[in-house]
Amino acid sequence: MSLKIWQDGVDYASVATLPENGNFKCVGNSFLTKKDPFAYTENKLILADGCAFDVYDGTTWRQITNRGDYEFDPVDLLDTGSALDYGKDYYVYIVVTDAETVSIKVSLNTTYPVGESAANTRKIGGFHVGEIRKVSDDGLWIPIDSLGIKFGSNGIGWKDNVTTGIVPNSVWDLKNRPKNFMPGMVKCNNFWISIYQMSVAEGISFMGSTNGLHVASGRLKSAYGALPATGTEGLNGFNFNELASKQGMRLPSYLECCQMAFGAPQGLDNADTYGWTKTTNTARTYTGCSVNTGSGAHAPGTGAKPYAISAYNVVDTSGNVWEWCSDIAPYYEGATWNWRNVLGANMGQAHLTGDTGLRQFLFGGGWNNGVFCGPRTVSGDDWPWRVGVGIGARFACDSAC
Numbered sequence: 001m002s003l004k005i006w007q008d009g010v011d012y013a014s015v016a017t018l019p020e021n022g023n024f025k026c027v028g029n030s031f032l033t034k035k036d037p038f039a040y041t042e043n044k045l046i047l048a049d050g051c052a053f054d055v056y057d058g059t060t061w062r063q064i065t066n067r068g069d070y071e072f073d074p075v076d077l078l079d080t081g082s083a084l085d086y087g088k089d090y091y092v093y094i095v096v097t098d099a100e101t102v103s104i105k106v107s108l109n110t111t112y113p114v115g116e117s118a119a120n121t122r123k124i125g126g127f128h129v130g131e132i133r134k135v136s137d138d139g140l141w142i143p144i145d146s147l148g149i150k151f152g153s154n155g156i157g158w159k160d161n162v163t164t165g166i167v168p169n170s171v172w173d174l175k176n177r178p179k180n181f182m183p184g185m186v187k188c189n190n191f192w193i194s195i196y197q198m199s200v201a202e203g204i205s206f207m208g209s210t211n212g213l214h215v216a217s218g219r220l221k222s223a224y225g226a227l228p229a230t231g232t233e234g235l236n237g238f239n240f241n242e243l244a245s246k247q248g249m250r251l252p253s254y255l256e257c258c259q260m261a262f263g264a265p266q267g268l269d270n271a272d273t274y275g276w277t278k279t280t281n282t283a284r285t286y287t288g289c290s291v292n293t294g295s296g297a298h299a300p301g302t303g304a305k306p307y308a309i310s311a312y313n314v315v316d317t318s319g320n321v322w323e324w325c326s327d328i329a330p331y332y333e334g335a336t337w338n339w340r341n342v343l344g345a346n347m348g349q350a351h352l353t354g355d356t357g358l359r360q361f362l363f364g365g366g367w368n369n370g371v372f373c374g375p376r377t378v379s380g381d382d383w384p385w386r387v388g389v390g391i392g393a394r395f396a397c398d399s400a401c
Contacts (some may be wrong), residue, residue: 023054026126032047043074045071090127124174131289133186134264143159145321194394196222211387213347215239220395264309265374316364318375322382324361330357331354
């Protein structure tokens with residue numbers, strides 16, 4: 001291993017002059033990446049040459065420096081288990097064992113690896129394990145068929161050309177990361193977005209116990225195999241915006257939705273192959289590709305919507321539940337402008353030409369919209385105070401750098 005410990009009193013002058021010296025430093029825009037991300041042959045990570053991290057063990061400061069790219073298979077460094085679990089987030093830690101020994105461990109734990117403590121570890125990055133759409137290796141993220149042809153239909157056609165593993169654009173580190181971290185996110189150009197439609201992490205309650213008023217408590221998450229949160233939980237467009245804000249996130253705009261959904265196949269009327277879109281569907285289903293619709297478990301080969309993923313590895317962009325966008329536009333209903341008491345008790349009033357005269361865009365399509373679902377599908381027929389059982393959301397966040 002090329003990692004080395006420098007600590008107080010040991011060649012201190014050399015530590016002070018290291019170009020990477022500081023809380024953490026790296027050369028370039030990131031220091032943790034997936035190896036050969038567009039080859040789809042390995043699930044290995046690379047810790048880049050020239051990165052350095054300060055670790056305080058409760059007594060002294062130590063600096064961990066890396067000299068030379070360090071390639072590793074996360075499975076070999078797991079704190080427990082012998083394989084990576086599908087649909088989960090993993091975290092990469094530096095572990096200082098003693099004055100001479102440093103190592104890397106990978107863990108499902110968000111605090112520190114099993115068998116270690118906060119005093120001798122530092123989290124430096126992480127990744128998500130899930131579905132991956134195969135795309136071009138030229139930086140354009142264009143779906144390819146199994147012969148490498150963009151939007152091709154040779155061999156395995158582009159719509160069905162997916163695999164599983166470490167999602168390449170989910171890999172984050174202390175520099176290349178969301179401004180506010182949430183598990184289950186991927187980077188799309190200069191912003192991060194939830195891989196999955198948001199589901200309930202902590203129960204939702206409302207001001208005055210009334211659906212649609214201010215959210216009093218609750219939290220959402222991006223998770224595989226969970227039911228998307230919708231108006232079934234009493235949420236409207238205002239509420240999703242509030243929950244996003246409380247978690248350091250935001251609702252994406254319609255154009256951002258088009259970016260993250262690029263390369264996702266259109267839905268079908270008679271099958272749930274490319275999304276939960278079949279016209280006979282009657283309700284929302286669990287998030288994720290190849291999912292058992294009765295339990296939410298991963299069911300490769302038998303689960304629903306096995307190819308419901310975009311080029312940026314965002315799932316369910318076509319169908320399942322509609323998603324609130326941040327875009328709002330007036331809608332002229334042909335009546336007289338007047339104050340309308342539609343925003344909820346003690347929430348003020350809206351000066352509109354009708355009771356639904358302000359529209360908030362929805363994206364992606366619903367569970368029974370068939371071929372109308374797709375990577376640019378949009379609706380301008382809903383208002384932000386509507387509590388719709390078929391409308392959910394996806395959260396976004398700016399990049400930290």
